[in-house]
Amino acid sequence: MKKFLNSSDDLVADSVAGLVMAHEELLALNESPLFVCRRTPKKKRVALISGGGSGHEPLHTGYVGPGMLDAACPGEVFTAPTPDQIVAAAKRVDAGQGVLMIVKNYAGDCASFQVATDMLDVDCATVLVNDDVAVDSSTRTPGRRGVAGTLVVEKMLGAAAEAGADLYECKALGARVNSNTASMGVALTSCIVPEAAAPTFEIGPSEIEVGVGIHGEPGRYRRSLLPADDIVTLLLEPILKDLALATGREVLLHVNGFGGTPLIELHLLNKVATQRLREHGLVIRRWLVGNHTSSLEMAGASLTLTALDDELLGLWDAPVLTPSLRW
Amino acid sequence: MKKFLNSSDDLVADSVAGLVMAHEELLALNESPLFVCRRTPKKKRVALISGGGSGHEPLHTGYVGPGMLDAACPGEVFTAPTPDQIVAAAKRVDAGQGVLMIVKNYAGDCASFQVATDMLDVDCATVLVNDDVAVDSSTRTPGRRGVAGTLVVEKMLGAAAEAGADLYECKALGARVNSNTASMGVALTSCIVPEAAAPTFEIGPSEIEVGVGIHGEPGRYRRSLLPADDIVTLLLEPILKDLALATGREVLLHVNGFGGTPLIELHLLNKVATQRLREHGLVIRRWLVGNHTSSLEMAGASLTLTALDDELLGLWDAPVLTPSLRW
Known part of the structure; x- marks a missing residue:
């Protein structure tokens, strides 16, 4: 460690x-x-x-x-x-x-x-x-x-x-x-709790954990590493099924890193997810991309979708002044 | 990879x-x-x-x-x-x-x-x-x-x-x-350039590279992993020697993550560095902690000090509105 x-x-x-x-x-x-x-x-x-x-x-x-x-x-x-x-x-x-x-x-x-x-x-x-x-x-x-x-x-x-x-x-x-909010994540590596000093879970050099929890809890299944395009599909399908949004619905897309994945990869995920949601007929009104809900040094990411209406959009856009979110 | x-x-x-x-x-x-x-x-x-x-x-x-x-x-x-x-x-x-x-x-x-x-x-x-x-x-x-x-x-x-x-x-x-600015970094792991698909450098499971470059270039020396307190000392000494600041001088402290190190560790480094600089007689007027100049997924961090005067402090404090820096 x-x-x-x-x-x-x-x-x-x-x-x-x-x-x-x-x-x-x-x-x-x-x-x-x-x-x-x-x-x-x-x-x-x-x-x-x-x-x-x-x-x-x-x-x-x-x-x-x-x-x-x-x-x-x-x-x-x-x-x-x-x-x-x-x-x-x-x-x-x-x-x-x-x-x-x-x-x-x-x-x-x-x-x-x-x-x-x-x-x-x-x-x-x-x-x-x-x-x-x-x-x-x-x-x-x-x-x-x-x-x-x-x-x-x-x-x-x-x-x-x-x-x-x-x-x-x-x-x-x-x-x-x-x-109105649904998320799903995927891990490429485990996190390491300092006190335990060992990985929370074992994962092979070409495996990913689809649906992982933010403490390294098991997800839905293991897969071999896939291209980013396919990983985004695996994450968005359950989210879209859960929210069951009508075509034309406005949404917030949050691409969240788990701590060990750099921004260059998170922005790639954002591009793919944005295109995929647009193909699905959704209108993305706001985006948030970055390490916000991390899992120590885990490499991985989650996608979160929130269905918006005028009230929720206004609340999202209202001024905020915190260490890690400000506008 | x-x-x-x-x-x-x-x-x-x-x-x-x-x-x-x-x-x-x-x-x-x-x-x-x-x-x-x-x-x-x-x-x-x-x-x-x-x-x-x-x-x-x-x-x-x-x-x-x-x-x-x-x-x-x-x-x-x-x-x-x-x-x-x-x-x-x-x-x-x-x-x-x-x-x-x-x-x-x-x-x-x-x-x-x-x-x-x-x-x-x-x-x-x-x-x-x-x-x-x-x-x-x-x-x-x-x-x-x-x-x-x-x-x-x-x-x-x-x-x-x-x-x-x-x-x-x-x-x-x-x-x-x-x-007026000096920096030094340390790597715990290597980055991996996607095209190369292999680590830029090899580093043992309990080694750190002190003075590493942001592309994984060699630094000053290898050491066994040390407590955060000691790592901060190794980074601050050359920075303080370079800037040669008088007691009471005002500074900006930037704790930068290289991409694979989570915020919980960067804030620990900030606490240690802040205390050390105060003991050194410097007055920290502003802080910036986060992954700003990363090296892909490298685990590691750098410390940067900028000596301030009223003009530089005013320029730092002036409004900014960018994706990753805003106030």
Whole structure:
């Protein structure tokens, strides 16, 4: 295992501290329990919190800031945050209008956010993200997993909260964005959890894992490596089947890298996916290409599609100022 | 070799097309000869062009847009762009105030930009970037190599050109930014050029290459893998020796990933480097952490320091709107 590392025990805390140092104008760090929140004083509106295991950076800490999250709670690598992190973050960012928690559908995350909600004396609601169409349940959760579509939910909810939507409007909107979003990924290599110091799964020198999870969970099947054109087909087919979009429907296309795949390849995937979706009769209104929901150093990528309407497009386009998403 | 790829012959053109598709509001594509330029009409000011071999994305195509480059000419992977690309791009973006070419110091790039300058009937000037303090000359060039500091030169010159600096002011400024900038990198793994389909260099499972070039050129020496703390020391020492900054000097710190190293590790490096520079008596005013000057899928990173004054800080802070840098 070759990584930039001092000790696996300190990696998450040190890395989060390094993020906050680089963005001192935007972010504040709470060291214990660990969370990141906006530096600016809270306004009277719904506060948005997310969190989950580390190793998916920039998700979620990189999306704290005006127009997106109020706080993010990073757990240890691929491990849910503890309830005390979530409770402390919620208390810090609550502005009297309630706290909305955006949770990827993993058993550990769901449990921690539920316990935190039970412990909190503020109005809380939860949006569960389960955009991964690869498998119906996996080693980490019953039901579909939450993956790269989480960013889309966080961005759109951030805009809605900023515009004054109340807690229940935010919750309903989050459910709507989630149900309009579908993702699927593919791995070329495994990730390596620092503490384990060994690949999460074995994969042959010419194999790919189609439908992989963002923790290296098994997907739908193994294949021999295929040309990019064919890999895009394997990813888009289940996504399009899930969303069942009418011809002419407007969509957002998010090409997400898993950490070890360079941008030159992600842009190739974007070209192929864009052409394929246009042939399918869809109208791509917005694109996002880059490493956003990573899996440590895994080589691979996922495609995410969100069906848009005027409201969702407006929420996507609303200003955002975070370390890793800004316009 | 596992990559997302259709054919190595089409990779660059397809990837650049994918980039432009994702940023149709900002960028325009010229397919043949290949270059990317801003979509908006040119204004009466100095036009900035850069370019170089592909495989370093987002450099340079990801930095085209208001406040930074007017055009970028991507060569084949790790291969200089041809003069006809540069000539065509210069003609497209020249607004009657001259064209400034920002060139990384590699023999091939220098030759192509020189031939293009000779062919062009517009005022041209060149800024040569050679920020890599690792080696005095290498397999690809006499003299120091141009690496991640190129982004700093492009950003500051973009702001100056936008503010109306003339061609010779821009050239002088570029030389000043370059001389105030020093970088050094380290590789944990090799990159793989798609056409070669094999690693550029062999490196053992617990070795690192200190001072590596962004094409996998040899650095200063091999070492066994060290803790991140020690690696940061190995990179900062030559940088600080080169710049010889007085205590209290203000600097920009850029932690750059080479493509295969995830953000969680880059932020760890940032924390360590930030602490080390503070102990050294420097005042870090700005940070940039991410994969900006990559080397395909190489795992590794570089540190870049630019000594600031009020003018350079203002140019760094000026608004920028490109695919991969925006504020």
